[in-house]
Amino acid sequence: MTMFQLSYEEIVERIRSECNVSEAEIKRNIDEKLNHFGSLISRNGAAHIVAQEYGVKLIPATSGRLQIKNILAGMSNVEVVGKVRFVNPLREFVKDDRSGRVASLVIADETGSIRLVLWNDQAVKVERVRDGDILKVEGAYVRERNGQKEIHLGERGSLVINPPDEHIEGVAEFSRKRKIIKELAEADQDVEIMATVVQVFEPRFFEVCPSCGKRAKPKDEGFECDVHGAVSPAYSYLINILADDGSESIRTVFFRQLALKLLGIDEATLLKYREAPDGFEEQRKRLLGNTIKIAGRVKNNTMFNRLEFVATGIDIPDPDNEITRLETEISSLKGEKKETEENS
Ligand SMILES: [Zn+2]
Known part of the structure; x- marks a missing residue:
C-alpha cells in the first residue's frame, strides 16, 4: 500500500x-x-x-480526477484540470549521461494551485501553452520537492491544451512567497520579488539547432548539433537586467519567451538586434525605471561569487490597460463635474 x-x-x-x-x-x-x-x-x-x-476519510481518492487541494505526494495516475498561471520555458538537462528536456508551469483551480512538471515529449508542448489556457492532465504522478507538491507528467501521461468541454471560473489566489532582494538565499527556488529595472544589458544570442533547440557548437566553418549533425543554426537569446527593490540589487536573467515578455516585443524584432545592437538602445531606455513583479529562483554564480535571480515568470502592468483605466477614470470625473455644474 x-x-x-x-x-x-x-x-x-x-x-x-x-x-x-x-x-x-x-x-x-x-x-x-x-x-x-x-x-x-x-x-x-x-x-x-x-x-x-471523527469519521473523516483522509484519503478521498488515490487516483482519478482530483481537485488541486486534494492532491497528495505519492499519488499516481492523477487526473487534474487547471488554468495556467505561469509558464517556465523549456530547458534541457544532462544528468549521468542522460539528457532530456523539462518544462514547468503553475496551474490553478478553484481550490488551489500547484506546479506541473513536464518531461521530454510532454515538455515540448509548453511552447504552445499561454497564461490563462486550460490544461487537462491525465496519468500524472505526484512528488514533493522542498516541501512543495508537484505533479509530474511523463510519456505515459497525456496533456490536452484547452479541451473544449472544460471550464474553470474563479481560481484560487496563487500565493508565491514575496521576498526582498536582501533576504534572498540560494535555497529560494520559487519566490517573487517586486523591483525596479535599474540597468539593462545587451541581449545575448546563441546558436541552437533548428530541429531540437539544443545548443549548436561551432564546427569547421559552420555549426553542429550533437544529434542532428551539421545544421544551419537558429538563434536563442537571453536578457540580463539589474533589479533593485531598495534593499539591494540583483542581476536577473530572462530567457527566450520571458525576454520577449519583459520587452513587450516579438521574436523577429529582438533578433534584429543581433546584427544591429545599436537599435537596442531604444528598448533599454523604455525598460529602465519600470517596476515589475518577477517570479523566479536564486542561483549561485560561483564564478563571480554572487547570487543571481533566474526569472520564471513576469508580471508587467500592461501600459494599454493602464491608459484605458486612466481614460475611464478621467471621463467619469468629467461626467461628475458636468453633473454638479448642471445641478448647481
Ligand atoms: Zn538537433
Missing part, C-alpha cells in the same frame, strides 16, 4: 473543515491520544487516529 504524506497541519485542517469543531479542540484530542499511547505513536499517527474517530 502506498503511504501518502499528509502533514499534521493538513490533517487538523481536514478535520476542521469537514466537522464542526475548533482547531483547539482537535489539537487537544490529538494531544490526549499522544499522552495515552506514550512514545508508541507519532504526533502524525495520533492525528490519523483522531481523524478516524
Whole structure:
C-alpha cells in the first residue's frame, strides 16, 4: 500500500473543515491520544487516529480526477484540470549521461494551485501553452520537492491544451512567497520579488539547432548539433537586467519567451538586434525605471561569487490597460463635474 504524506497541519485542517469543531479542540484530542499511547505513536499517527474517530476519510481518492487541494505526494495516475498561471520555458538537462528536456508551469483551480512538471515529449508542448489556457492532465504522478507538491507528467501521461468541454471560473489566489532582494538565499527556488529595472544589458544570442533547440557548437566553418549533425543554426537569446527593490540589487536573467515578455516585443524584432545592437538602445531606455513583479529562483554564480535571480515568470502592468483605466477614470470625473455644474 502506498503511504501518502499528509502533514499534521493538513490533517487538523481536514478535520476542521469537514466537522464542526475548533482547531483547539482537535489539537487537544490529538494531544490526549499522544499522552495515552506514550512514545508508541507519532504526533502524525495520533492525528490519523483522531481523524478516524471523527469519521473523516483522509484519503478521498488515490487516483482519478482530483481537485488541486486534494492532491497528495505519492499519488499516481492523477487526473487534474487547471488554468495556467505561469509558464517556465523549456530547458534541457544532462544528468549521468542522460539528457532530456523539462518544462514547468503553475496551474490553478478553484481550490488551489500547484506546479506541473513536464518531461521530454510532454515538455515540448509548453511552447504552445499561454497564461490563462486550460490544461487537462491525465496519468500524472505526484512528488514533493522542498516541501512543495508537484505533479509530474511523463510519456505515459497525456496533456490536452484547452479541451473544449472544460471550464474553470474563479481560481484560487496563487500565493508565491514575496521576498526582498536582501533576504534572498540560494535555497529560494520559487519566490517573487517586486523591483525596479535599474540597468539593462545587451541581449545575448546563441546558436541552437533548428530541429531540437539544443545548443549548436561551432564546427569547421559552420555549426553542429550533437544529434542532428551539421545544421544551419537558429538563434536563442537571453536578457540580463539589474533589479533593485531598495534593499539591494540583483542581476536577473530572462530567457527566450520571458525576454520577449519583459520587452513587450516579438521574436523577429529582438533578433534584429543581433546584427544591429545599436537599435537596442531604444528598448533599454523604455525598460529602465519600470517596476515589475518577477517570479523566479536564486542561483549561485560561483564564478563571480554572487547570487543571481533566474526569472520564471513576469508580471508587467500592461501600459494599454493602464491608459484605458486612466481614460475611464478621467471621463467619469468629467461626467461628475458636468453633473454638479448642471445641478448647481
Ligand atoms: Zn538537433
